[in-house]
Each structure stands twice: as structure tokens, then as C-alpha cells.
Amino acid sequence: MTAISVPVRGGHDASYEVIVGRSVLADLPRLLVERCPARLYAVIADHRVAQLHGAALLGRLEEAGLEALLFTFPAGEWNKTRHTWAELTDALLAARIGRDGAVLAVGGGVAGDVGGFVAATYLRGIPYVQVPTTLLAMLDSSVGGKTGLDVPAGKNLVGAFHQPRVVVAEVGLLATLPRPHIAAGMAEAIRYVAIADAAYAAMIAEAGPVLARDLDRLEPIVRRGVELKAAIVAADEREAGLRQVLNFGHTVGHAVETTIGFELLHGEAVAIGMAVEAWIAEAAGVAEPGLHRELVALIERYGLPASVPADLAADDLVEAMHADKKVRAGAVRFALPRRMGEMAQSADGAWTVEIEPALIRHALDSNR
Numbered sequence: 068m069t070a071i072s073v074p075v076r077g078g079h080d081a082s083y084e085v086i087v088g089r090s091v092l093a094d095l096p097r098l099l100v101e102r103c104p105a106r107l108y109a110v111i112a113d114h115r116v117a118q119l120h121g122a123a124l125l126g127r128l129e130e131a132g133l134e135a136l137l138f139t140f141p142a143g144e145w146n147k148t149r150h151t152w153a154e155l156t157d158a159l160l161a162a163r164i165g166r167d168g169a170v171l172a173v174g175g176g177v178a179g180d181v182g183g184f185v186a187a188t189y190l191r192g193i194p195y196v197q198v199p200t201t202l203l204a205m206l207d208s209s210v211g212g213k214t215g216l217d218v219p220a221g222k223n224l225v226g227a228f229h230q231p232r233v234v235v236a237e238v239g240l241l242a243t244l245p246r247p248h249i250a251a252g253m254a255e256a257i258r259y260v261a262i263a264d265a266a267y268a269a270m271i272a273e274a275g276p277v278l279a280r281d282l283d284r285l286e287p288i289v290r291r292g293v294e295l296k297a298a299i300v301a302a303d304e305r306e307a308g309l310r311q312v313l314n315f316g317h318t319v320g321h322a323v324e325t326t327i328g329f330e331l332l333h334g335e336a337v338a339i340g341m342a343v344e345a346w347i348a349e350a351a352g353v354a355e356p357g358l359h360r361e362l363v364a365l366i367e368r369y370g371l372p373a374s375v376p377a378d379l380a381a382d383d384l385v386e387a388m389h390a391d392k393k394v395r396a397g398a399v400r401f402a403l404p405r406r407m408g409e410m411a412q413s414a415d416g417a418w419t420v421e422i423e424p425a426l427i428r429h430a431l432d433s434n435r
């Protein structure tokens with residue numbers, strides 16, 4: 068078991084730990100009592116996770132004398148909506164959960180984002196704890212305090228920063244996660260190689276055992292990934308500066324997701340996004356030659372897509388990028404690596420680089 072601390076600026080109180088390991092769920096009741104005491108816990112999970120792990124989890128809480136109620140919503144990215152938020156919120160209100168209650172968001176990034184946003188807004192905000200159950204949620208979405216919803220105009224456009232009291236990443240839960248979701252989660256690990264730690268590549272180089280859900284391999288990968296994410300968000304809690312490096316692969320990735328609907332998993336779209344953005348980095352003279360090739364090799368080892376789907380028009384994708392919240396004053400800015408493990412910083416100190424629409428279109432069409 069490892070405890071990785073995520074310092075949050077503006078006071079000790081807001082800092083929290085990510086507990087990573089096997090059998091760490093046994094500690095969940097104690098952690099809840101110590102770090103997130105509540106009269107009643109609202110466990111928020113999608114139907115699938117509730118079916119697989121809900122009874123065991125509630126049993127643990129009950130055994131420890133904690134009161135908990137389960138609130139579920141249908142699984143899938145397409146349910147990360149205001150509608151789901153409204154239904155959950157109304158259900159918590161109907162159950163008369165008060166300000167002395169807390170949310171336990173159990174599941175992938177969708178449950179974490181929705182459950183976290185319910186907690187951020189319920190009675191003007193109640194505390195919450197994250198129990199990530201997908202590789203993506205452990206490596207990425209459960210750490211950093213970003214919560215939110217998708218709306219018709221785009222992904223994650225409504226949300227709030229709300230830091231969890233503790234994150235409990237039980238690696239053993241990955242044993243039931245379908246292989247495509249393991250691969251999709253690894254896209255975020257590959258991103259950390261590019262943006263923060265070239266040496267992390269050695270840990271994830273062998274895809275076979277990871278895709279076969281070898282938990283002995285997955286545990287150090289999760290631990291290191293959380294350390295890398297924690298270091299970035301600690302340096303920049305509200306995304307004013309350094310945290311922008313996390314957007315590598317996501318400017319194109321989100322545009323692909325928005326344009327294609329929900330045919331691709333988030334991690335698959337990010338894999339495509341990283342390939343295109345690495346190509347842009349080289350073409351713009353930001354990155355050393357070879358970065359794109361190296362990254363695509365890593366992406367393909369995990370069976371992830373590295374090319375833009377043929378039926379997505381470059382113009383539609385560029386338009387979707389403009390609609391994205393990270394676009395200011397018409398120009399599309401990208402977080403781009405200079406070389407593996409090192410991001411480019413502009414002369415003005417920003418961790419993003421402005422790219423001409425013509426080059427973006429060219430990059431999209433060159434990566435088909």
C-alpha cells in the first residue's frame with residue numbers, strides 16, 4: 068500500500084491522500100471515519116459497477132457500523148449529463164441526506180465526475196471520497212478535484228473544482244475491467260510518458276501482461292501515474308498554468324469525441340489526439356524529430372488507434388476545437404511536448420503553443 072499526498076494550495080485542510088494498493092478497500096471504513104466523517108454516505112455508482120462491487124462495498128461499510136445508501140445511474144459516457152445529475156440530486160434529497168452526509172463516488176471517470184459534481188453542488192457542497200474502479204479513473208480522473216458533466220455544446224463544459232477528502236484506488240478491482248478499458252486507461256499512462264516522465268515508458272513498455280490484467284504489473288503503473296498526476300495538479304490546482312500540460316492529446320481527442328459521438332472510448336480518442344498533436348509538435352518545430360513515431364509505436368502496442376477516423380472531416384474537428392472551453396480569442400492553443408517527458412513552454416510562460424488552423428487541418432489529414 069502506498070499513500071500519495073496531493074497538496075492543495077490555500078491550506079492544509081484541503082490536501083488529501085491517494086491510497087494505492089491491493090486490499091486497500093479493507094481500510095475504507097477507517098479512512099471514511101477519519102477523513103470524511105458523515106452520518107450517512109451516499110454511494111454513487113453506475114449500474115454495472117453497482118452490480119459487480121456494490122454489495123461487497125456496502126457490506127464492508129455496514130459491518131463497520133457506517134450507514135450508507137446506494138444511488139445508481141445507467142453506465143456509459145452518454146449518461147454524464149445534467150439529467151443524471153438531476154436524478155441523483157433529487158434521489159439524495161428524497162432520502163433526506165443532509166449537510167452531515169457525504170458522497171462516495173465509486174466507479175470510472177463518469178461516476179467520479181458525476182458523483183463529484185453532485186457532491187460539489189448538493190446543499191451548496193458536501194464532502195466526498197473517490198473510489199476509482201477503472202484504470203483511467205485511478206491514473207487520472209480521480210485525482211485533481213475536477214468534476215463535471217458533458218452538455219450538447221461539448222464535453223465537461225459544466226462543472227466545478229471540488230477536492231475529495233481521500234481517494235482509495237483498489238488495484239484488485241481492475242480484475243473485472245474489460246480489456247478495451249484497460250487499453251483505454253493506458254492511453255493516459257502513455258500521456259504521462261510524453262508530458263512528465265520519459266522513464267515511465269520502461270514501466271509500461273510490455274503491453275501483454277498489462278492487457279491481461281496482471282495486477283502485479285498494474286500496481287506500480289497506477290502508483291507512478293498517480294505520483295505524476297499529483298505532482299502536476301499540486302503545482303497548479305486550478306489549471307492556470309502547469310496543469311495545462313495534462314491537455315496533451317485532449318484538444319484533438321475531445322474534438323474527436325464530440326464529433327464522432329460515443330463510438331470511441333475516451334482513452335481511444337486521446338490516443339488519436341496524442342498521435343495528431345505529436346505530429347503537430349514536430350511540424351511546428353516545437354518537438355524533436357522522432358517524437359511522433361515513438362509515441363505512435365507505444366500507442367499501437369496497446370492496440371489503441373493512432374489515426375483519425377476516415378469519416379471525420381478536418382473542418383468539423385477544427386470547429387469542435389474552437390467550441391472547446393480551452394480556446395481563447397479564436398486561436399487554438401495546444402499543450403505540446405518538446406521531447407519525451409518534457410513539455411514546451413512559450414516565451415510568455417504559458418504551457419501552450421498557438422497553432423494555425425491550416426496546420427491543424429494538415430495534421431488531421433496526414434494522420435488518417
Ligand SMILES: NC(=O)c1ccc[n+]([C@@H]2O[C@H](COP(=O)([O-])OP(=O)(O)OC[C@H]3O[C@@H](n4cnc5c(N)ncnc54)[C@H](O)[C@@H]3O)[C@@H](O)[C@H]2O)c1
Pocket residue numbers: 113114115116119142143144147174175176177178180200201202203204207208209210211212213214222223240241242243244245248251333334
Ligand atoms: N475529472 C478529470 O480530471 C477527468 C480526467 C480524465 C477523464 N475524465 C473523464 O472520465 C470519463 C471516462 O472514464 P472511464 O473510462 O473510467 O469511463 P466509465 O466511468 O464509463 O467506465 C467505463 C466502463 O467500465 C465499467 N466499469 C468500471 N469499473 C469497472 C470494473 N472494476 N470492472 C468492470 N467494469 C467496470 C463501467 O460501468 C463503464 O461501463 C470521461 O467522461 C472523461 O471525461 C475526467
Ligand SMILES: [Zn+2]
Pocket residue numbers: 207255317333337
Ligand atoms: Zn483524459
